[in-house]
Amino acid sequence: MCVACDWAPHFQAFGGHAVNRRAVLRSGAAMTATAMTATAMTATGMTATALALDRVPTGARAGQGSGRAAAAEPADVVFHNGPVYTVAGPAPWAEAVAVRGNTIVHVGDAAGAMALAGPATQVVDLEGRLLMPGFVEGHTHPFLGAFLTSGVDLQLDDLAQVLAAIEAQARAHPTGPIRGFGWRVDMFPPEGPNRAELDAILPDRPAFFFAIDGHSLWANSRALAMAGVDRDTPDPIPRFSYYARDQKGDPTGYVLEVNAVLELVNAVEPISVAAMGSLLEGWLPKAAAAGITTVFDAGVPPVGSDQAAIIALYAEAEKRGTLPFRVSASYSVKSLPIDDTVEQFNAVRRQVSSEFVHVDIVKIVGDGSQGGYTAWLIEPYADLPDSTGGSPFTEAQWHDLVGAVDAAGFDVHVHACGERTARVALDAIEKAVANNPARDRRHAIAHLVYVEDSDAPRFARLGVTAQFSANWSSADPDTLQNMMARYGAHRASRMYRTRTILRQGGRVSFGTDWPAAGYVSTYEPLKSIQVGVTRQLVGRPDAPVLSPAEERLTVAEAIHANTMGAAYQLRMDDRIGSVEVGKRADLIVLDRNILAIDPHEIHRTAVVLTMMDGVVRHRA
Ligand SMILES: [Zn+2]
Numbered sequence: 326m327c328v329a330c331d332w333a334p335h336f337q338a339f340g341g342h343a344v345n346r347r348a349v350l351r352s353g354a355a356m357t358a359t360a361m362t363a364t365a366m367t368a369t370g371m372t373a374t375a376l377a378l379d380r381v382p383t384g385a386r387a388g389q390g391s392g393r394a395a396a397a398e399p400a401d402v403v404f405h406n407g408p409v410y411t412v413a414g415p416a417p418w419a420e421a422v423a424v425r426g427n428t429i430v431h432v433g434d435a436a437g438a439m440a441l442a443g444p445a446t447q448v449v450d451l452e453g454r455l456l457m458p459g460f461v462e463g464h465t466h467p468f469l470g471a472f473l474t475s476g477v478d479l480q481l482d483d484l485a486q487v488l489a490a491i492e493a494q495a496r497a498h499p500t501g502p503i504r505g506f507g508w509r510v511d512m513f514p515p516e517g518p519n520r521a522e523l524d525a526i527l528p529d530r531p532a533f534f535f536a537i538d539g540h541s542l543w544a545n546s547r548a549l550a551m552a553g554v555d556r557d558t559p560d561p562i563p564r565f566s567y568y569a570r571d572q573k574g575d576p577t578g579y580v581l582e583v584n585a586v587l588e589l590v591n592a593v594e595p596i597s598v599a600a601m602g603s604l605l606e607g608w609l610p611k612a613a614a615a616g617i618t619t620v621f622d623a624g625v626p627p628v629g630s631d632q633a634a635i636i637a638l639y640a641e642a643e644k645r646g647t648l649p650f651r652v653s654a655s656y657s658v659k660s661l662p663i664d665d666t667v668e669q670f671n672a673v674r675r676q677v678s679s680e681f682v683h684v685d686i687v688k689i690v691g692d693g694s695q696g697g698y699t700a701w702l703i704e705p706y707a708d709l710p711d712s713t714g715g716s717p718f719t720e721a722q723w724h725d726l727v728g729a730v731d732a733a734g735f736d737v738h739v740h741a742c743g744e745r746t747a748r749v750a751l752d753a754i755e756k757a758v759a760n761n762p763a764r765d766r767r768h769a770i771a772h773l774v775y776v777e778d779s780d781a782p783r784f785a786r787l788g789v790t791a792q793f794s795a796n797w798s799s800a801d802p803d804t805l806q807n808m809m810a811r812y813g814a815h816r817a818s819r820m821y822r823t824r825t826i827l828r829q830g831g832r833v834s835f836g837t838d839w840p841a842a843g844y845v846s847t848y849e850p851l852k853s854i855q856v857g858v859t860r861q862l863v864g865r866p867d868a869p870v871l872s873p874a875e876e877r878l879t880v881a882e883a884i885h886a887n888t889m890g891a892a893y894q895l896r897m898d899d900r901i902g903s904v905e906v907g908k909r910a911d912l913i914v915l916d917r918n919i920l921a922i923d924p925h926e927i928h929r930t931a932v933v934l935t936m937m938d939g940v941v942r943h944r945a
Contacts (some may be wrong), residue, residue: 335578339496341802351688352574353590354363358899362450370871374412378742399443399445399446400423400424400425400430400431400441400442400446400447401445401446401447401937402424402446402447402673403421403422403424403431403438403439403442403447404421404422404438404449404451404807404914405421405438405439405449405450405451406435406450406451406452407452407454407653408453408455408918409432409455409553410456410523410920411904411905412457412889412904413491413905414549417881418430418580419434419838419904420433420434420438421434421437421438421439421506421608422904423437423438424910424912424936425441425939427938427940428586428906428909428910429905429908430906430911432904432905434938437513439753442474443749444651447885449620454793454915454917454918454922454933455575455914455915455916455918455919456904456912456913456914457888457904457912457913457915458618458879458888458889458901458904458911458913459616459617459619459888459901459911459912459936459937460615460616460862460913461542461621461834461887461888461889461891461892461897461902462615462617462619462620462621462835462850462851462887462891463771463790463836463837463886463890463891463894464620464621464623464834464837465610465622465623465839466622466623466624466838466839466879467605467608467620467839467848468601468622468625469624469625470562470608470839470848471508471604471607471608472601472626472773472842473535473539473605473610473840474507475504475604476491476504476506476534477490477491477493477494477503477504477505477506478505478506478507479506479507480507480509480537480845480846481507481508484922487512488526492504492526492909493524499547500530501530502530502531502533502593502594503530503532504594505532505534506532506534506846507846508536508537509536510541510845512611516577516579516580517543517569517579517581520543520545520546520575521544521578521693522547523578524545524547527545527547528889529546529549531544531545531551531593532545532547533548533589533590533593535699537842537844538842538843539699540581540582540583540610541578541581542579542585542589542590543579544578544580544589545578545884545912548578548593549568549648549692550579551658552588552592554576554589556573556574556575556576560857562585564585565605566581566583566585567580567607568580569581574664575764583927584611585923597779598634598638598671598686600640601635601638602638605638605639606647606830609647609649609775610649610943611848611935612650612779613650614932614943614945615944616849616850616915616937617649617650617847617850617935618651618901618913618942619650619651619892619895620650621654622636622654623688623771623779624657624688624690625654625657627657632656632657632673633673634675636654636677636682639654639677639682640679640682642682643682644679648681648682649866649935649937649943650681650942651681651897651901651911651920651937652681652682652683653683653685653686653771653895654677654683654684655684655685655687655688655738656669656670656673656684658688658690659690660717662821663725664725664729665728665829665912666687667687667729667735669688670684670735672685682712685734685736685895686895687730687735687736687737689717689718689738689739689750690717691717691723691739691740691741692715692717692740692741693714694742695742695807695811696811696843698712698713698714698811699715700714700774701713701714701716701746701749702744702815703745703748705908706811706812706861707810707812708810708811714743714745716745716749720749723749724752724753724756727753727757728760728761729898730758731761731766731768732757732760732761736766736767736769736937737772738768738771738894739770740772741772742772743775744775744776746772746782747773748777748780751780751783751789753767755783755787758787764923767788767791767893767896768787768789769833770784770789771788771792771793772794773791773793773823774808774820775823781822781825781826781829781831784831784832785829788832789831789832790832790833790834790836790894791823791826791832791833792834792835793835793857794835794836794837794841795823795835795853796837796838796852796853796856796857796861796905797821797842798820798823798845798856798857798866799845799859799861799862799871800860800868800869800871800872801812801844802841802844803843803844804817804871808889818872819873821859821860821871823876824875824882827882833878833882833890834887834890834891835850835852835857835886835895836882837849837850837852837888844862845862845863851927851928851930852881852889852927852928853887854919854927855886855924857877857878857883857886858877858879858883858893860876862878880924880927882919884920886901905913909938909939910937910938911936911937911938913934914934915930915932916930916931916933932945933945
């Protein structure tokens with residue numbers, strides 16, 4: 326899992342020094358297209374402001390920040406007549422909320438809220454629908470997600486459905502390449518998918534589709550031809566990243582691992598900063614529709630060695646008025662050298678800083694994944710007994726790296742799929758706490774597929790947030806087969822122990838790690854919350870429950886992890902994460918009360934309104 330961590334280095338060749346001429350020409354075209362989109366959107370009034378509730382827009386901000394007198398001024402929006410789940414205090418329910426400018430000015434009874442209603446106030450009748458804080462995603466990858474998943478979603482049950490979906494996509498988009506994501510390897514025989522299946526429906530347009538795990542691609546003959554791939558083409562990395570071939574030596578259209586995959590994609594739809602910007606722009610409305618009002622971006626693809634170039638696209642979207650969420654971005658460290666980490670991080674931090682976009686955190690890619698035998702384990706892999714995987718850093722380097730970031734006053738966010746990585750990261754944080762001056766620390770360790778019993782209580786003791794992608798914690802075929810094979814029964818039956826961390830007094834945050842997936846890829850917090858509560862596949866209430874069943878969270882605990890838990894991790898808990906007076910108006914309205922319904926139905930919930938910083942960013 327965490328395909329993002331695997332992928333990021335491979336983008337270095339694209340969009341930077343090594344682009345070919347055709348790619349340059351096309352990226353120019355893409356840039357024009359992006360600019361036109363922005364212009365067209367402004368011309369048609371399709372900005373965040375225009376999407377706002379009828380009487381909320383920009384003028385409503387005038388009351389903001391006018392000091393003590395502001396208390397008497399009317400609110401811009403009052404929400405009433407629906408349950409308000411505040412995620413705050415021992416009594417987390419309220420009747421009504423009032424917002425002035427970008428700030429929540431009343432949470433409590435309806436009479437108090439209505440007392441703030443003036444002639445220009447928008448009074449929203451919730452009609453019994455639930456108001457709660459917007460979702461804070463504690464670990465996700467919007468750029469890689471948008472890149473991999475744009476196009477048709479092929480997370481379907483069988484090949485017939487997949488081909489029908491591709492045909493429908495082609496009909497709906499009659500020109501240009503067709504792309505998509507999400508087919509599963511187990512839909513095909515061992516030799517993988519074949520271009521012939523695609524050629525039958527797409528004989529003359531290029532088409533390519535990423536597999537659910539992002540490790541392989543299925544392309545048609547036209548796409549192979551555009552990339553110049555034929556029986557004479559050498560494989561990028563023989564036997565690892567290559568074009569599968571038939572008995573005659575002709576490529577079948579099944580392309581394996583990132584190097585070969587990106588070569589082909591770049592030939593059909595060139596990868597560039599501008600192209601990444603357009604793909605992101607396409608996803609932003611979906612994020613708002615999922616109720617996301619803040620993200621932690623856990624790593625972007627660098628352009629050359631520059632990590633700021635892609636992060637800056639968020640700030641550009643903010644300028645255009647199309648960014649519907651706050652961004653806490655990270656500077657990623659995935660290999661040596663590490664001695665200039667703080668300096669490099671500071672350089673990126675200074676390059677991108679706007680009202681909603683900040684680079685706050687040093688992400689340490691501490692190991693790989695169990696699937697690829699690259700997660701760093703304490704005991705060997707059950708199906709590879711002479712290997713415990715590994716980390717890019719020795720234990721001494723871990724201590725140096727975490728110690729230096731902590732001494733500079735910053736927080737780390739560690740990718741730790743394997744339990745050895747989690748242990749060494751906790752050791753390094755423990756040492757930093759002992760050696761460096763006392764301060765408010767917000768370190769986090771992410772993924773935590775399996776954690777040894779003796780390490781679990783250290784999260785609470787050291788104040789480290791345990792960051793989970795709850796959407797992974799279902800008993801899906803990938804978990805039951807692949808994880809069981811890698812880990813053996815003892816460890817595989819003790820994965821993703823979220824409730825243990827809470828019971829021991831630790832902090833938990835949720836974030837989907839989109840687009841990373843074993844079996845289901847999603848960016849939607851509501852789906853992640855449902856899996857965190859049920860430990861079952863979404864949409865299949867009779868599906869098996871992932872062991873240990875007692876690790877299932879309550880809905881309230883899962884919501885907390887996806888709001889305040891993640892806000893705390895990002896040092897934003899003083900401004901967002903709950904519905905409280907004085908906090909920013911990051912609010913969502915759901916069409917049903919997810920705390921009252923059968924948890925198996927949570928994924929059917931629609932987000933009918935998303936407000937970020939007092940401005941409506943989505944309305945259904
Ligand atoms: Zn990740």
